[in-house]
Amino acid sequence: MRRRSTVVAAMLLLVxxxxxxxxxxxxxxxxxxxxxxxxxxxxxxxxxxxxxxPAIGDPHNVDAAAGxxxxxxxxxxxxxxxxxxxxxxxxxxxxxxxxYQVVAKYPVGKELQHVVPSWDLRTLYATDDRGYHVLxxxxxxxxxxxxxxxxxxxxxxxTPDGRYAISVAERLRKLVWYDPHTWQVHDETAAPECxxxxxxxxxxxxxxxxxxxxxxxRVAVVDIATHHLLRTIDMPHRNVRMGPQDIKxxxxxxxxxxxxxxxxxxxxxxxxxxxxLRFIPTGRxxxxxxxxxxxxxxxxxxxxxxxxxVLDAYxxxxxxxxxxxxxxxxxxxxxxxxxxxxxxxxxxxxxVYVLSTKDGSLIRKIPVGAEPHGLCVWPQPxxxxxxxxxxxx
Numbered sequence: 279m280r281r282r283s284t285v286v287a288a289m290l291l292l293v294x295x296x297x298x299x300x301x302x303x304x305x306x307x308x309x310x311x312x313x314x315x316x317x318x319x320x321x322x323x324x325x326x327x328x329x330x331x332p333a334i335g336d337p338h339n340v341d342a343a344a345g346x347x348x349x350x351x352x353x354x355x356x357x358x359x360x361x362x363x364x365x366x367x368x369x370x371x372x373x374x375x376x377x378y379q380v381v382a383k384y385p386v387g388k389e390l391q392h393v394v395p396s397w398d399l400r401t402l403y404a405t406d407d408r409g410y411h412v413l414x415x416x417x418x419x420x421x422x423x424x425x426x427x428x429x430x431x432x433x434x435x436x437t438p439d440g441r442y443a444i445s446v447a448e449r450l451r452k453l454v455w456y457d458p459h460t461w462q463v464h465d466e467t468a469a470p471e472c473x474x475x476x477x478x479x480x481x482x483x484x485x486x487x488x489x490x491x492x493x494x495x496r497v498a499v500v501d502i503a504t505h506h507l508l509r510t511i512d513m514p515h516r517n518v519r520m521g522p523q524d525i526k527x528x529x530x531x532x533x534x535x536x537x538x539x540x541x542x543x544x545x546x547x548x549x550x551x552x553x554x555l556r557f558i559p560t561g562r563x564x565x566x567x568x569x570x571x572x573x574x575x576x577x578x579x580x581x582x583x584x585x586x587x588v589l590d591a592y593x594x595x596x597x598x599x600x601x602x603x604x605x606x607x608x609x610x611x612x613x614x615x616x617x618x619x620x621x622x623x624x625x626x627x628x629x630v631y632v633l634s635t636k637d638g639s640l641i642r643k644i645p646v647g648a649e650p651h652g653l654c655v656w657p658q659p660x661x662x663x664x665x666x667x668x669x670x671x
Contacts, residue, residue, distance in 0.1 A: 293481075294416035310468065328484035328502055330439030332661050339529040339573050340482045343668045344660035346571040346617040352399045353657035355548065356417040359622055360655050362630060363390035363404050370404050370413070373623075375614070377654070378642045384422050385415045392610070392652030395663040395670070397436035397443075397458060404656060405431040407448065417656055426461050431453045433476060433652075438484030439504050444665070448475055453489070455505055467505050472498040472580065477524045480664055481549070482531030488551050490522045490536060495497035497522065499632065501549045513538060513545050514554055524566035524610075526576065529591055535576060537564040546594060556593050559611055560587035566610045570635060571617025573658070577635075578623060579608040586620070586638060600638025602631060609653040612668045614660050623650035 298549065320555075328333060354577065360373040361382075363465060368390055372382040372556065387409030394403045394412075403412040411425040412434065428434075430447035437444065443458040453467040453475070460616040469475050474492030481487070486508070487497045499508045513536070521538035521544065533555065536546040543559040544567075556607040563582025569591055570577065575593075579589040584605035588597045602608065609625035620633045630650060650669045660670025 297315075307385045326483055326485070328438055330441065331484040332438075335483065337482070337530070338533055340671055341569060341573040343569070344433065344658065345573075346659070347615060348659040349615060349657055350399060350659075350661055353417065356657045357420050358615075358657065359417075359420050360406070360630070360653060361393040361402060361415065362623065362646050362650050362653045363393050363645040364649055365389050365391060365651045367407075368406070369647060370422075371646050371650075373644060373646075375619075377403050378632065378644055380644070380646065382420065383647075384413075386422075387411060390651065391432050392434065392667055393654035394434040394652075394665045395654065395656070395658065395668050397440040397662050397664075399660075399663055399670075402433075402656065403434060404447075405434050405552070407432040428456070428461070428462075429444075431476070433666060435478050435480075435487070435669075436663060438480055438662075438664065438671075439502075440662060444478075446478065446494075447473055451475055453500065453505075465505055467500060467507055469498050469507055469510075471510050475523065477666065479527045479534060479669065481551070486551060488525055488534055490525050490549065492521065492523055495521065497547065497551075509555065510544070510554075511547070512549070513541075514557070515541070524567040526569065528567070528594075529573040532592075535567055535589075535594065535596075537567055537578060539563045539581065540567050541581075544589075544594070554592075554635075556633050558589065558596070560589075560596070561585050561599065563607075566622070567609070568611070568613055568620065571615075572614050577613075577620055579610075581609055581625060582627075583609050584608065586622075586633065598638070600633060603640055606631060606643075609650075610667055612653070612658065613657040614652070614655055615657055621653060621655050623653045625649060626650065 301639040362371045368466040387406035389408035402415040407633045415424045431445040432448035433446040435444045445454040455464045472491035473494040476492045477491045520537045521540040524537045536545040546555045560578045561580030566579035566583040568577045576589045576591040584602040586600040607626040609621040611622035622631045658668045
C-alpha cells in the first residue's frame with residue numbers, strides 16, 4: 279500500500295504542474311524530474327588519488343583545506359584585491375575590498391571572461407578568448423605582466439597534480455593542454471559534441487573532470503591522466519540555448535551540482551559522472567555555484583531574477599533565497615577568505631554585488647565596466663587552485 283500511495287501522490291503532483299518543463303511548479307525539494315521521490319544520494323566513490331595530487335585530508339570534505347582563514351604561506355604577502363574582468367569593455371578593474379573603491383583599470387584585450395588563479399596560487403590569469411591570450415597578474419602587487427598567447431581561453435583550469443593548464447576553447451569545442459610553466463601546447467582533446475564547452479570541476483580523486491556543454495544540453499567527462507574524452511551525458515529534457523553552465527562537486531564527492539539557466543535550477547549528477555539523479559529547482563537563470571567557506575552551503579546565482587539560492591551542500595536541500603533589492607543579474611564571483619562576504623558580478627547591470635553570507639543582505643553595489651564576468655576575490659584559502667574564479671582545495 280505504501281508503494282501505491284507514493285505513486286498516486288506523484289501523479290497528483292504531476293497534475294499540479296510539477297514537470298521538468300515547469301520547474302517552478304509545486305515540486306518539492308528532493309523530488310526527481312519525473313515527479314517521483316528522488317533516489318537517495320549515493321555514497322562517495324572510493325578514493326584512489328591521481329598521482330602527484332596533494333593528499334586528501336578529509337574524504338568527507340575535499341574542500342577542508344580551503345576553510346575560513348586557512349591561507350597558504352604562498353599567499354601571505356598578497357594584496358587583498360578583487361579583480362573584475364569585463365566581456366564588453368575588454369579590461370580588468372581592480373577593487374579594494376576594504377574601501378569598496380576601484381583602485382586600478384587595465385586594458386587587456388577584446389573580450390575578457392574570467393580571472394583565474396594558477397595551480398601554485400602565484401599568478402592570476404585574465405582570459406581573453408577573442409584576443410587568444412591570457413594576461414598574468416602578480417597578486418603580490420596587483421600589477422599585470424606580459425600577455426601570453428593561448429588558444430581561445432574562454433575559461434581555464436589546472437589539473438589537480440599541477441601538471442597542466444587547460445584552456446577551455448569554447449568556440450572551437452576542444453580543450454588545449456599546456457605546460458603551465460613554458461606555455462607550450464602539449465596536446466588537445468576534441469569535444470565536437472560539446473557545443474559551448476565551458477565550466478568544469480574535478481572528481482574528489484582528481485582522476486576525472488566534468489565539463490559542461492552550454493549550447494548542447496549535456497556534459498563531457500574527461501580522463502585526466504590520458505586527456506581522453508570518456509563520454510558525454512545528456513541532461514534530461516535538454517536545453518540547447520543556455521544550459522548547463524557552472525558545475526560544483528559536493529564536498530564529499532558524492533554528486534556534482536550542475537546549474538542550468540534554461541531549466542531554472544540544478545541537475546544532480548552522480549559522483550562517478552555516469553548519470554543524472556534528479557533536479558533541484560532554484561530560480562530563473564540558475565548560473566553560478568559557490569561553496570560557503572565551511573563547505574556546508576552551496577550558493578546558486580539566479581541571474582535572471584536577481585537572487586541567490588542557498589542549499590545544503592551535501593544534500594542539495596534548499597535552505598533560503600536571498601533577493602537583491604530592486605533585482606539584478608548576479609553571475610560569477612567567490613567568497614572572501616574569512617567566509618563573511620560573497621562577491622558577484624552583475625553581468626547585465628555593470629555592477630559588482632557584495633553580499634553578507636550571514637543573511638544575504640546587500641553590503642555594497644559597486645559600479646564597474648561593461649559586462650563584468652568571472653571576478654576573482656584574492657587571496658583565497660587552500661593549498662592549490664583548480665582554476666576558474668578560484669576553486670581551491
